[in-house]
Amino acid sequence: MSTSFDKNQPRIAIVGAGPGGLTLALILQRHGVKPVVYESEPSRTSRDQGGSLDLHPESGQKALQAAGLYDQFQAIARYEGEDFRLFDKNGCLYMDEKAEDEQGGRPEIDRGTLRDLLLNALDPACIRWGHKLHQAIPREDGRHELHFENGHTDTVDLVVGADGAFSRIRPLLTDAVPAYTGLSMVELNVRDAAVSHPDLAAFNGRGKLFALGDHKGILAQLNGDGGIRVYASFEAERDWLDTCGIPFDQPEEAQRQLLMMFSDWDESLREYIRQADGAILPRRIYMLPVGLTWEHKPGVTLIGDAAHLMSPFAGEGANLAMLDAAELALSIVGHADLNKAVQAYEEKMYSYSKPSAEDSYDNLKLCFSDNAASNLKELMHQLHEHPEIEG
Ligand SMILES: Cc1cc2nc3c(=O)[nH]c(=O)nc-3n(C[C@H](O)[C@H](O)[C@H](O)COP(=O)(O)OP(=O)(O)OC[C@H]3O[C@@H](n4cnc5c(N)ncnc54)[C@H](O)[C@@H]3O)c2cc1C
Structure with missing residues (x-):
């Protein structure tokens, strides 16, 4: 692509890797x-990056194309991971x-494999691990001073907040x-499922499984490392x-209590909680106002x-993050004026983000509604027959 942008002038900082x-x-x-990326995590290996993502052709895959990684992605992408099974709490298959x-x-x-793919292609000199942004202060000349918790400071022409939910x-x-x-979701893991729990692995299949009912859910996904990531999900007050x-830091006792919360669910579904091992991670799910905009600064x-x-x-968060990245990068290299x-x-x-945010909100309500399994089946059939109504 030709560019009229003077690449040597602006200093661009990206906060968040x-x-x-x-x-x-x-x-x-x-x-x-050459931007600089500031990341709070101490190193690329310091944290488990989480479960599996599906990358969509019009967003995540499009961004990988712009990044020159499409072929590498295709070589390792798990198409069979798109398999989907839907049950109600009684184990009835929908x-x-x-x-x-x-x-x-x-x-x-x-997610970890995707991160490695991106990191392996990036000049390592542009990433500063262990730099947690404390504050960004706007200056009168339109630049920003960045202050990090480790004492480092920088002054940049453009700061891009890629630093997530908070x-x-x-x-x-x-x-x-x-x-x-x-x-609220409680994340559990069944490690090496095919070997350690072959019956559960066979029940789960190659991709995702949702079991919905009573405004709760057991959501499971097979990951590339052979483990099954499980989210026991609850419609619940914030606190x-x-x-x-439930003592989430004592996995055995937490599992026992979680099983009690699903006591009248089919045994095939309760197995996901029973057979989990290792740490248990509770998390609240948050959202920004749908269609958020701001006055450009x-x-x-x-x-x-x-x-x-x-x-x-x-299923759009990471996909949109990558599409945003592609749109912003290509806009920067295609314009003479940074702002x-x-x-x-x-x-x-x-x-493009507003329709996804609407879908995400509507789908969440639907998945935890009365008769959720039946409602989700109906929605998915509508989307198959009329793909134009999807976002
Ligand atoms: C349970 C669950 C399942 C999901 N499943 C899917 C899915 O199937 N498909 C999908 O597309 N999306 C999914 N998502 C959403 C997806 O994970 C996010 O939308 C995506 O990770 C957003 O990417 P990001 O780069 O904007 O932010 P993040 O991935 O949150 O990355 C932000 C980075 O910024 C760093 N950071 C934060 N604060 C600072 C600071 N002050 N200074 C420096 N660095 C900082 C963080 O350490 C982190 O590395 C899921 C989310 C959850 C919670």
Whole structure:
């Protein structure tokens, strides 16, 4: 792509090395722009990056194309991970979908594998691990001073908040804060399922399984490492995780109490909780207001969850973070004026992220409604027959 942008002038800082921040850095790097990425985690191996994601052709895969990683992704993508089974609490099967061929689908990749793919392609010198942003201070000249908890400071022409749900950059642009969605999830793991629990592995199949009922859910996904990640999910008050009395730091006792909360669910589903091992991770699910926008300000913008945090029920969060990254990077290299580039990105991002945020909210309500399994089956049939109504 030709560019009229003077690549040597602006200093661009990206705060956060999630899928959004890394994709942005990589696409800029491919066009000769050298950003700096500041990440709070001490190293690339310091944290388990979480479960499996499906990457969509129009967003996540499109961004990987812009990053030059599409072929590498295709070589490791798990198309069979698109399999989907849907049950109610009694173990009654509502859907049993098998992935089709290898074209045009939404194949799975583990978050850690995706991160490695991006990191391996990125100049390691551009990432500063162990740099947790404390504060960004706007200057009168439109630049920003960045202050980190380790004492480091930097002054940049553009700071991109890619720092996730509780972004420290977002308050520079909007007063909006994430609100609790009414859903709390407890993450468990069945390691090496095919070997350690073959019956459960066979029941789960190659992809995702949802069991829904009583405004609760057992959501499971086979990961690339052979483990099954399980989310016991509850419609609950915001403080429920603190007041429910389950000692999440004592896995055996927590599992016993979780099993009691699903005492009248089918044994095939309770097995996911019974057979889990290792740490248990409770988390609340938050969202930003659907359709959030802000008045453009020079020298600062947001991508990914920092811009449009939504529940996982549209399967779009990481995909949109990567699409934002591609749109912003290509806008930067295609405009002579940095702030016009950012403004053009923001307008475009608002238009495509709002429908996903609406879907995510609607799907969350549906998955925890009365007769949820039947309602979800009906919705998915509608989407199959009329794909144009999906976002
Ligand atoms: C249970 C669950 C399941 C999900 N499933 C899916 C799915 O199937 N498909 C999908 O597309 N999405 C899914 N998502 C959403 C997806 O995980 C997020 O939308 C995505 O990770 C957002 O990417 P990001 O780069 O914007 O932010 P993040 O991935 O949150 O990355 C932000 C980075 O910024 C760093 N950081 C934070 N604060 C600072 C600071 N002050 N200074 C420096 N660094 C900082 C963090 O350490 C982190 O590395 C799911 C989310 C959850 C909770």
